[in-house]
Amino acid sequence: MNKPNVVIRFSQDADRSYLKTWLNDKEVLKWFPMESEDEIEDAVGIWMEYAKKKATLTAIIDNIPVGMANLYVNACPKLAHQALFGIIVDARYRGKGIGTEIIHHLIRLAKERFHLEILHLEVYEGNPAKKLYEKLGFTEFGVYEHFIKENGTYLSKIFMQKEI
Numbered sequence: 001m002n003k004p005n006v007v008i009r010f011s012q013d014a015d016r017s018y019l020k021t022w023l024n025d026k027e028v029l030k031w032f033p034m035e036s037e038d039e040i041e042d043a044v045g046i047w048m049e050y051a052k053k054k055a056t057l058t059a060i061i062d063n064i065p066v067g068m069a070n071l072y073v074n075a076c077p078k079l080a081h082q083a084l085f086g087i088i089v090d091a092r093y094r095g096k097g098i099g100t101e102i103i104h105h106l107i108r109l110a111k112e113r114f115h116l117e118i119l120h121l122e123v124y125e126g127n128p129a130k131k132l133y134e135k136l137g138f139t140e141f142g143v144y145e146h147f148i149k150e151n152g153t154y155l156s157k158i159f160m161q162k163e164i
Contacts, residue, residue: 120161
């Protein structure tokens with residue numbers, strides 16, 4: 001498998017439309033707790049606010065965004081040592097190492113720019129991305145059982161973290 005030539009850069013406002021498109025994909029949306037257009041627009045707005053702080057990265061292949069990751073950095077001094085992060089990769093580019101590359105860059109950004117000590121994430125039961133997080137050294141530290149109920153089916157939320 002040829003690994004695509006990926007460039008990682010700070011996210012820009014022009015990336016907003018890609019993020020919104022990805023979140024509107026039903027296969028992606030099942031791993032996020034929103035479902036309406038307003039909720040998706042709200043989530044995109046939040047990510048793009050962090051982009052203004054240079055806390056969001058975009059992966060580019062052939063001048064096209066193919067994934068984004070966001071650090072939810074906290075200004076509160078007692079919480080500034082850690083951050084939650086989110087990541088999304090275009091379905092057509094999954095399994096090609098892009099998620100790994102974005103996370104490596106995000107860890108470097110977290111340490112060098114924001115002086116973070118711990119990164120944590122939330123992933124829903126059954127999400128195949130959990131294997132990637134484990135491969136990168138994230139460990140499970142808790143489970144919120146029956147967190148989401150969709151069409152009569154419950155999914156648990158798994159909490160993972162890594163000291164960086």
